[in-house]
Amino acid sequence: GAVVSQHPSWVICKSGTSVKIECRSLDFQATTMFWYRQFPKQSLMLMATSNEGSKATYEQGVEKDKFLINHASLTLSTLTVTSAHPEDSSFYICSARDYEQYFGPGTRLTVT
Protein backbone atom coordinates (compact mmCIF):
# COMPACT_ATOMS: atom_id res chain seq x y z
CA GLY A 1 0.00 0.00 0.00
CA ALA A 2 0.90 3.66 -0.27
CA VAL A 3 3.28 5.01 2.35
CA VAL A 4 3.31 8.41 3.99
CA SER A 5 6.29 9.37 6.12
CA GLN A 6 6.75 12.13 8.66
CA HIS A 7 9.90 13.63 10.04
CA PRO A 8 10.77 13.97 12.81
CA SER A 9 8.80 11.34 14.69
CA TRP A 10 9.21 13.34 17.86
CA VAL A 11 10.63 16.75 18.74
CA ILE A 12 11.15 18.76 21.89
CA CYS A 13 11.53 22.50 21.57
CA LYS A 14 11.67 25.50 23.86
CA SER A 15 8.80 27.93 24.17
CA GLY A 16 9.03 30.73 21.62
CA THR A 17 10.96 28.77 19.01
CA SER A 18 9.64 27.42 15.73
CA VAL A 19 9.61 23.82 14.61
CA LYS A 20 9.06 22.32 11.16
CA ILE A 21 7.46 18.94 10.48
CA GLU A 22 7.77 17.28 7.08
CA CYS A 23 5.26 14.98 5.44
CA ARG A 24 6.14 12.97 2.35
CA SER A 25 4.21 10.61 0.14
CA LEU A 26 6.83 8.02 -0.75
CA ASP A 27 5.40 6.11 -3.67
CA PHE A 28 2.60 8.24 -5.03
CA GLN A 29 1.80 11.81 -5.90
CA ALA A 30 -0.64 13.45 -3.51
CA THR A 31 -3.02 15.97 -4.98
CA THR A 32 -4.13 16.95 -1.52
CA MET A 33 -2.49 16.77 1.89
CA PHE A 34 -4.09 17.22 5.27
CA TRP A 35 -2.75 18.10 8.71
CA TYR A 36 -4.44 16.82 11.86
CA ARG A 37 -3.77 17.40 15.54
CA GLN A 38 -4.58 14.91 18.27
CA PHE A 39 -4.54 15.61 21.99
CA PRO A 40 -4.27 12.71 24.47
CA LYS A 41 -7.32 10.46 24.50
CA GLN A 42 -9.05 12.63 21.90
CA SER A 43 -9.77 12.13 18.25
CA LEU A 44 -8.00 13.60 15.26
CA MET A 45 -8.98 17.19 14.55
CA LEU A 46 -8.40 18.51 11.05
CA MET A 47 -6.26 21.64 11.06
CA ALA A 48 -5.89 22.41 7.38
CA THR A 49 -6.11 21.09 3.85
CA SER A 50 -3.54 21.93 1.22
CA ASN A 51 -3.23 21.40 -2.51
CA GLU A 52 0.10 21.51 -4.25
CA GLY A 53 1.08 25.01 -5.28
CA SER A 54 -1.81 26.79 -3.59
CA LYS A 55 -2.51 28.23 -0.17
CA ALA A 56 -3.79 25.96 2.54
CA THR A 57 -7.39 26.09 3.72
CA TYR A 58 -7.53 26.25 7.49
CA GLU A 59 -10.30 24.96 9.70
CA GLN A 60 -12.18 27.34 11.93
CA GLY A 61 -10.21 28.22 15.03
CA VAL A 62 -6.81 27.29 13.60
CA GLU A 63 -4.42 30.24 13.40
CA LYS A 64 -2.91 30.32 9.94
CA ASP A 65 -0.10 32.64 11.02
CA LYS A 66 0.91 30.24 13.75
CA PHE A 67 0.67 27.02 11.77
CA LEU A 68 2.34 27.67 8.43
CA ILE A 69 1.72 25.05 5.78
CA ASN A 70 3.72 24.76 2.60
CA HIS A 71 2.79 22.21 -0.06
CA ALA A 72 5.64 22.79 -2.44
CA SER A 73 5.41 19.59 -4.45
CA LEU A 74 3.12 16.64 -5.04
CA THR A 75 5.12 14.59 -2.55
CA LEU A 76 6.02 17.04 0.20
CA SER A 77 4.11 19.21 2.64
CA THR A 78 5.54 20.96 5.68
CA LEU A 79 3.90 22.28 8.82
CA THR A 80 5.80 24.95 10.76
CA VAL A 81 4.63 25.73 14.26
CA THR A 82 5.84 29.27 14.86
CA SER A 83 6.55 30.72 18.29
CA ALA A 84 5.52 27.46 19.90
CA HIS A 85 3.99 27.42 23.37
CA PRO A 86 3.36 24.52 25.77
CA GLU A 87 -0.29 24.39 24.71
CA ASP A 88 0.88 23.51 21.19
CA SER A 89 2.27 20.25 22.54
CA SER A 90 0.35 17.55 20.72
CA PHE A 91 0.52 14.70 18.24
CA TYR A 92 0.52 16.02 14.67
CA ILE A 93 -0.51 13.65 11.90
CA CYS A 94 -0.37 14.32 8.19
CA SER A 95 -2.35 12.58 5.51
CA ALA A 96 -1.95 12.43 1.75
CA ARG A 97 -4.53 11.63 -0.87
CA ASP A 98 -4.49 10.52 -4.48
CA TYR A 99 -7.56 8.31 -4.96
CA GLU A 100 -7.54 7.19 -1.34
CA GLN A 101 -6.31 8.86 1.82
CA TYR A 102 -3.25 7.57 3.65
CA PHE A 103 -1.94 8.65 7.03
CA GLY A 104 1.56 9.24 8.28
CA PRO A 105 2.89 7.81 11.56
CA GLY A 106 2.58 11.12 13.40
CA THR A 107 4.99 13.55 15.08
CA ARG A 108 4.97 14.07 18.83
CA LEU A 109 5.72 17.72 19.63
CA THR A 110 6.58 18.72 23.18
CA VAL A 111 7.11 22.40 23.94
CA THR A 112 8.88 23.10 27.21
Next chain:
Amino acid sequence: SQKIEQNSEALNIQEGKTATLTCNYTNYSPAYLQWYRQDPGRGPVFLLLIRENEKEKRKERLKVTFDTTLKQSLFHITASQPADSATYLCALLTGGGNKLTFGTGTQLKVEL
Protein backbone atom coordinates in the same frame (compact mmCIF):
# COMPACT_ATOMS: atom_id res chain seq x y z
CA SER B 1 -24.72 20.63 15.47
CA GLN B 2 -22.80 17.92 13.67
CA LYS B 3 -21.47 15.06 15.75
CA ILE B 4 -19.81 11.71 15.28
CA GLU B 5 -19.99 9.72 18.49
CA GLN B 6 -18.42 6.45 19.53
CA ASN B 7 -18.47 4.68 22.88
CA SER B 8 -16.16 6.77 25.00
CA GLU B 9 -15.63 4.02 27.51
CA ALA B 10 -13.10 1.33 26.78
CA LEU B 11 -14.42 -2.05 25.69
CA ASN B 12 -12.85 -5.08 27.36
CA ILE B 13 -13.63 -8.51 25.95
CA GLN B 14 -12.24 -12.01 26.18
CA GLU B 15 -10.15 -13.55 23.47
CA GLY B 16 -12.27 -15.45 20.97
CA LYS B 17 -15.38 -13.36 21.50
CA THR B 18 -16.87 -10.90 19.03
CA ALA B 19 -16.22 -7.22 19.67
CA THR B 20 -18.91 -4.78 18.51
CA LEU B 21 -18.18 -1.08 18.30
CA THR B 22 -20.73 1.62 17.54
CA CYS B 23 -20.52 4.84 15.55
CA ASN B 24 -23.47 7.24 15.58
CA TYR B 25 -23.63 10.49 13.67
CA THR B 26 -25.99 13.45 13.52
CA ASN B 27 -26.55 16.15 10.93
CA TYR B 28 -24.40 14.48 8.31
CA SER B 29 -25.38 12.78 5.08
CA PRO B 30 -22.21 10.89 4.24
CA ALA B 31 -21.69 9.13 0.97
CA TYR B 32 -19.56 6.63 2.82
CA LEU B 33 -18.12 5.81 6.19
CA GLN B 34 -14.69 4.45 7.05
CA TRP B 35 -13.19 2.60 9.98
CA TYR B 36 -9.58 3.00 11.12
CA ARG B 37 -7.36 1.38 13.70
CA GLN B 38 -4.94 3.48 15.73
CA ASP B 39 -2.23 2.13 17.99
CA PRO B 40 -0.70 4.33 20.73
CA GLY B 41 1.68 6.92 19.31
CA ARG B 42 0.90 5.96 15.70
CA GLY B 43 -1.18 7.34 12.87
CA PRO B 44 -4.51 5.71 11.94
CA VAL B 45 -4.53 2.74 9.60
CA PHE B 46 -7.42 2.25 7.17
CA LEU B 47 -9.51 -0.89 7.69
CA LEU B 48 -12.80 -0.75 5.80
CA LEU B 49 -14.98 1.58 3.79
CA ILE B 50 -18.73 1.16 3.37
CA ARG B 51 -20.88 3.16 0.99
CA GLU B 52 -24.34 4.55 1.71
CA ASN B 53 -25.97 2.03 -0.59
CA GLU B 54 -24.24 -0.92 1.09
CA LYS B 55 -25.73 -2.55 4.15
CA GLU B 56 -22.76 -4.68 5.08
CA LYS B 57 -19.09 -5.13 4.22
CA ARG B 58 -16.72 -7.88 5.28
CA LYS B 59 -12.96 -8.32 5.31
CA GLU B 60 -11.50 -11.39 6.95
CA ARG B 61 -12.58 -11.19 10.62
CA LEU B 62 -14.02 -7.70 10.24
CA LYS B 63 -17.60 -6.77 9.43
CA VAL B 64 -19.13 -3.34 9.10
CA THR B 65 -22.80 -2.43 8.81
CA PHE B 66 -24.20 0.94 7.79
CA ASP B 67 -27.74 2.07 8.53
CA THR B 68 -28.36 5.50 7.04
CA THR B 69 -31.86 5.62 8.56
CA LEU B 70 -30.54 5.12 12.09
CA LYS B 71 -27.39 7.10 11.18
CA GLN B 72 -25.31 4.36 12.68
CA SER B 73 -22.49 2.02 11.77
CA LEU B 74 -21.50 -1.10 13.68
CA PHE B 75 -18.00 -2.55 13.49
CA HIS B 76 -17.52 -6.18 14.45
CA ILE B 77 -14.33 -8.15 15.05
CA THR B 78 -15.00 -11.86 15.28
CA ALA B 79 -12.72 -14.36 17.02
CA SER B 80 -10.94 -11.44 18.66
CA GLN B 81 -7.27 -11.70 19.60
CA PRO B 82 -5.07 -9.70 21.99
CA ALA B 83 -3.39 -8.23 18.90
CA ASP B 84 -6.71 -6.57 18.04
CA SER B 85 -6.32 -4.33 21.11
CA ALA B 86 -6.21 -0.75 19.83
CA THR B 87 -8.38 2.33 19.41
CA TYR B 88 -10.87 2.15 16.56
CA LEU B 89 -12.07 5.30 14.83
CA CYS B 90 -14.94 5.83 12.47
CA ALA B 91 -14.74 8.66 9.97
CA LEU B 92 -17.10 10.36 7.55
CA LEU B 93 -16.26 12.21 4.38
CA THR B 94 -17.62 15.72 4.91
CA GLY B 95 -17.08 19.24 3.62
CA GLY B 96 -18.49 18.48 0.21
CA GLY B 97 -16.54 15.28 0.04
CA ASN B 98 -13.19 16.85 0.57
CA LYS B 99 -12.27 16.01 4.15
CA LEU B 100 -12.45 13.19 6.66
CA THR B 101 -14.04 13.96 10.01
CA PHE B 102 -13.28 11.47 12.76
CA GLY B 103 -15.33 10.15 15.62
CA THR B 104 -14.10 10.15 19.18
CA GLY B 105 -12.75 6.60 19.00
CA THR B 106 -13.30 3.53 21.15
CA GLN B 107 -10.45 1.73 22.88
CA LEU B 108 -10.72 -2.04 22.62
CA LYS B 109 -8.81 -4.38 24.89
CA VAL B 110 -8.88 -8.10 24.20
CA GLU B 111 -7.85 -10.14 27.21
CA LEU B 112 -6.54 -13.69 27.37
